Amino acid sequence: MPLLKFDLIEGRDEQEITALLDAAHRAVLAAFKVPQRDRYQIVTEHKPYHFMIQDTGLNIERTRSLVVLTVVTSPRSTESKQAFYAELTRELEESCGIAPSDVIVSIVGNTTADWSFGNGVAQYVTGEL
Amino acid sequence: MPLLKFDLIEGRDEQEITALLDAAHRAVLAAFKVPQRDRYQIVTEHKPYHFMIQDTGLNIERTRSLVVLTVVTSPRSTESKQAFYAELTRELEESCGIAPSDVIVSIVGNTTADWSFGNGVAQYVTGEL
Amino acid sequence: MPLLKFDLIEGRDEQEITALLDAAHRAVLAAFKVPQRDRYQIVTEHKPYHFMIQDTGLNIERTRSLVVLTVVTSPRSTESKQAFYAELTRELEESCGIAPSDVIVSIVGNTTADWSFGNGVAQYVTGEL
Numbered sequence: 001m002p003l004l005k006f007d008l009i010e011g012r013d014e015q016e017i018t019a020l021l022d023a024a025h026r027a028v029l030a031a032f033k034v035p036q037r038d039r040y041q042i043v044t045e046h047k048p049y050h051f052m053i054q055d056t057g058l059n060i061e062r063t064r065s066l067v068v069l070t071v072v073t074s075p076r077s078t079e080s081k082q083a084f085y086a087e088l089t090r091e092l093e094e095s096c097g098i099a100p101s102d103v104i105v106s107i108v109g110n111t112t113a114d115w116s117f118g119n120g121v122a123q124y125v126t127g128e129l
Numbered sequence: 130m131p132l133l134k135f136d137l138i139e140g141r142d143e144q145e146i147t148a149l150l151d152a153a154h155r156a157v158l159a160a161f162k163v164p165q166r167d168r169y170q171i172v173t174e175h176k177p178y179h180f181m182i183q184d185t186g187l188n189i190e191r192t193r194s195l196v197v198l199t200v201v202t203s204p205r206s207t208e209s210k211q212a213f214y215a216e217l218t219r220e221l222e223e224s225c226g227i228a229p230s231d232v233i234v235s236i237v238g239n240t241t242a243d244w245s246f247g248n249g250v251a252q253y254v255t256g257e258l
Numbered sequence: 259m260p261l262l263k264f265d266l267i268e269g270r271d272e273q274e275i276t277a278l279l280d281a282a283h284r285a286v287l288a289a290f291k292v293p294q295r296d297r298y299q300i301v302t303e304h305k306p307y308h309f310m311i312q313d314t315g316l317n318i319e320r321t322r323s324l325v326v327l328t329v330v331t332s333p334r335s336t337e338s339k340q341a342f343y344a345e346l347t348r349e350l351e352e353s354c355g356i357a358p359s360d361v362i363v364s365i366v367g368n369t370t371a372d373w374s375f376g377n378g379v380a381q382y383v384t385g386e387l
Binding site: 036121 | 302304336347361
Binding site for chain 2: 259261263272275276279283292293294295296297298299300301302303330366368371372373374375376377378379380381383386387
């Protein structure tokens, strides 16, 4: 936890995907202060015409490097979410050359009973986490 | 915002996908009264056996044109959600020939701090939106 | 409702996917006490390097049989969620040979107005369900 799902336009190779996921995880660690191995990331690649991403009138230009990230997480403060957005775009630009204008994030919240990390138990409820 | 994710059975071409996304966006505009460019849509196509969609006993028949739509949005009233379901099925039937019985929607709510539309900031928090 | 989205590493055939979905639905029926045909399941298969799934330090080993399940549902008790995790791992192990250590679940909640199962209406609001 958190669980990160990345929707990308197809065309990146394994090395590029791995670099992107590594960069995003560094942002998670910095902003959310989770354990190093609290890493749950899934990528889905799409044909270009499977994406229709605009900007709500913000005048933000998108390219084919676009990253749409959906995060499921237990509650976090507004400040830590803002820190995550800033860290994520910084990391993705530095490590992957992705422009901050190409990074969209949507967060959805849940609670401790909503997670099982394996073995059929809710580790935040049992006290294992 | 909202973010719309469409899960479809594979087989539509680019023109059909585009028509579907255009129709759905008209429903978003009509029901949720968002700005014209408040458009965030992603499609994933699946093999037929990757879908197992029934009807909770409602006697609704499904075909391979099935559309399963997941929406992430800031809070909206029950009335606007109902308007969206009605508009969406009307639009998809008129523009794409998709039967209302083939349209399933699930909405998940979040809040203003949960969105970044680019540039590493939370535009609803900063006041840009 | 609930809506279950399964993310898997590619390589299973139709029979294996069907067995997995059947097993998961038995766990839904047992833990959440929903009607038999309250079944909404979607699978997405991914390249191995599209997954980066660790264990938050729990010492849980992952294999390529890994199942990451995201559930969207109306509110359920902690007890029924815990029953679901236990039933799901039991079913997947018995019917599909998937180790409990390979099953990760994340639940997200919504409410009655957030569902339309077809025909452009919110069946939990109209009283049809």
